[in-house]
Amino acid sequence: MxxxxxxxxxxxxxxxxxxxxxxxxLINTTHPGNIGATARAMKVMGLxxxxxxxxxxxxxxxxxxxxxxxxxxxxxxxxxxSLDAALAGCxxxxxxSARLRSLPMPxxxxxxxxxxxxxxxxxxxSGAQDVAVLFGRERYGLTNDEMQRCNQLVHIDTNPEYGSLxxxxxxxxxxxxxxxxxxxxxxxxxxxxxxxxxDAGQMERLFVHLEETLLQIEFLNPDQPKRLMMRLRRLFxxxxxxxxxxxxxxxxxxxSQRAAKKREH
Amino acid sequence: MxxxxxxxxxxxxxxxxxxxxxxxxLINTTHPGNIGATARAMKVMGLxxxxxxxxxxxxxxxxxxxxxxxxxxxxxxxxxxSLDAALAGCxxxxxxSARLRSLPMPxxxxxxxxxxxxxxxxxxxSGAQDVAVLFGRERYGLTNDEMQRCNQLVHIDTNPEYGSLxxxxxxxxxxxxxxxxxxxxxxxxxxxxxxxxxDAGQMERLFVHLEETLLQIEFLNPDQPKRLMMRLRRLFxxxxxxxxxxxxxxxxxxxSQRAAKKREH
Numbered sequence: 001m002x003x004x005x006x007x008x009x010x011x012x013x014x015x016x017x018x019x020x021x022x023x024x025x026l027i028n029t030t031h032p033g034n035i036g037a038t039a040r041a042m043k044v045m046g047l048x049x050x051x052x053x054x055x056x057x058x059x060x061x062x063x064x065x066x067x068x069x070x071x072x073x074x075x076x077x078x079x080x081x082s083l084d085a086a087l088a089g090c091x092x093x094x095x096x097s098a099r100l101r102s103l104p105m106p107x108x109x110x111x112x113x114x115x116x117x118x119x120x121x122x123x124x125x126s127g128a129q130d131v132a133v134l135f136g137r138e139r140y141g142l143t144n145d146e147m148q149r150c151n152q153l154v155h156i157d158t159n160p161e162y163g164s165l166x167x168x169x170x171x172x173x174x175x176x177x178x179x180x181x182x183x184x185x186x187x188x189x190x191x192x193x194x195x196x197x198x199d200a201g202q203m204e205r206l207f208v209h210l211e212e213t214l215l216q217i218e219f220l221n222p223d224q225p226k227r228l229m230m231r232l233r234r235l236f237x238x239x240x241x242x243x244x245x246x247x248x249x250x251x252x253x254x255x256s257q258r259a260a261k262k263r264e265h
Numbered sequence: 266m267x268x269x270x271x272x273x274x275x276x277x278x279x280x281x282x283x284x285x286x287x288x289x290x291l292i293n294t295t296h297p298g299n300i301g302a303t304a305r306a307m308k309v310m311g312l313x314x315x316x317x318x319x320x321x322x323x324x325x326x327x328x329x330x331x332x333x334x335x336x337x338x339x340x341x342x343x344x345x346x347s348l349d350a351a352l353a354g355c356x357x358x359x360x361x362s363a364r365l366r367s368l369p370m371p372x373x374x375x376x377x378x379x380x381x382x383x384x385x386x387x388x389x390x391s392g393a394q395d396v397a398v399l400f401g402r403e404r405y406g407l408t409n410d411e412m413q414r415c416n417q418l419v420h421i422d423t424n425p426e427y428g429s430l431x432x433x434x435x436x437x438x439x440x441x442x443x444x445x446x447x448x449x450x451x452x453x454x455x456x457x458x459x460x461x462x463x464d465a466g467q468m469e470r471l472f473v474h475l476e477e478t479l480l481q482i483e484f485l486n487p488d489q490p491k492r493l494m495m496r497l498r499r500l501f502x503x504x505x506x507x508x509x510x511x512x513x514x515x516x517x518x519x520x521s522q523r524a525a526k527k528r529e530h
């Protein structure tokens with residue numbers, strides 16, 4: 001294993017650790033395929049702990065098939081006879097639900113729910129236990145009684161004209177936000193590994209060379225170079241060429257100068 | 266309709282409007298069911314504009330079945346013979362990909378990509394066109410050529426030991442972040458007032474002209490033009506030149522060609 005892969009594994013171990021106290025709890029799931037799809041949605045985001053309350057049919061070949069490589073999560077899934085049993089050892093219970101009109105309760109969006117879930121159990125000495133995230137039946141969601149076991153309800157904002165996220169999609173979105181919180185992804189742009197940043201002085205030398213060349217090939221008007229150079233500076237400053245790219249650009253300028261010079265002979 | 270529902274519809278109209286310039290582009294999809302599942306993942310988050318480049322099998326009953334109430338998106342989906350055709354009218358092209366090790370390009374996480382996508386077209390007078398978000402084949406993702414049509418690549422962070430998000434799941438996560446940005450509505454980067462966005466076809470013509478010129482001034486090795494052109498494409502795609510800047514760059518290329526041509530006399 002090369003060192004980058006080893007580094008990835010160490011980082012992933014940390015991510016998995018920070019997500020390890022979070023249980024995905026499916027209540028009374030009708031279609032075993034959805035249990036498999038849930039396992040897949042969880043594993044891809046680094047979640048491991050699947051709990052099932054009175055699933056209609058489990059274990060089941062269809063669940064294993066839909067899990068597609070995430071069946072280790074199915075093998076370790078805990079099956080309970082009651083929600084009480086599934087919540088033993090949990091100090092925070094979040095219930096996913098469509099927006100309620102008849103019985104309004106405080107609701108979090110997924111992003112804030114993820115923040116609360118990750119924060120539970122920090123610091124470890126606080127003695128906090130697991131976090132349970134509840135998902136109800138495919139057709140009916142959670143019952144009123146089940147909602148009343150929740151500290152907070154979690155709402156995934158959807159198109160009110162067509163709001164039906166299926167179970168695995170809802171788990172996917174929640175699992176994604178949990179992972180985003182765990183990795184600290186605040187919306188970043190990742191630099192490529194071969195990036196060689198340049199000193200501002202290099203950019204100046206590039207612009208000097210560029211202006212020289214543009215004069216030589218008679219593109220720039222020597223009496224009025226400023227406006228065009230300003231626009232070109234804006235373009236290349238925005239592009240943020242790295243060292244390799246600057247070398248290429250200056251090579252192009254030099255070749256252009258050579259090709260033009262030959263004319264003078 | 267009660268007043269809360271009416272309010273929801275007005276708010277949703279605003280959300281849908283702010284997402285309406287975003288196209289989900291699926292390239293060469295193998296399984297029609299995934300096209301249906303994509304339509305569903307889109308509609309639930311308020312996206313409408315589905316574009317398909319040479320899908321293996323479409324229209325298809327399986328796509329309609331998996332769309333589950335979102336088949337209006339399938340009916341309005343646009344099928345193209347080429348990626349060029351799908352990108353006509355787009356001024357920003359984002360490509361989803363697993364992390365690249367062999368050919369690094371700048372990558373955004375989904376949250377930042379959503380920010381850029383929503384910001385394109387603000388303010389409306391800027392004339393920016395549609396945003397295309399590209400998804401590749403189920404097994405192989407996007408080809409290198411397709412990635413080179415992208416201004417930026419988008420990476421969904423996943424468990425390195427089990428990173429395989431299926432196509433519909435990837436679309437779901439991206440659609441979710443786009444909606445989150447649309448309903449949040451704060452902190453976007455505004456385009457400068459003199460910005461004149463360009464169609465993706467213009468970028469292609471620039472690269473053709475650039476390659477011609479680099480061959481002519483003997484900078485490019487005619488037997489091995491690809492690697493260097495790839496790097497230059499990466500630089501200029503990232504820079505996102507507007508119409509004025511493209512005009513300047515092509516003027517420079519023309520001047521360089523003239524200066525070199527004179528040598529031949």
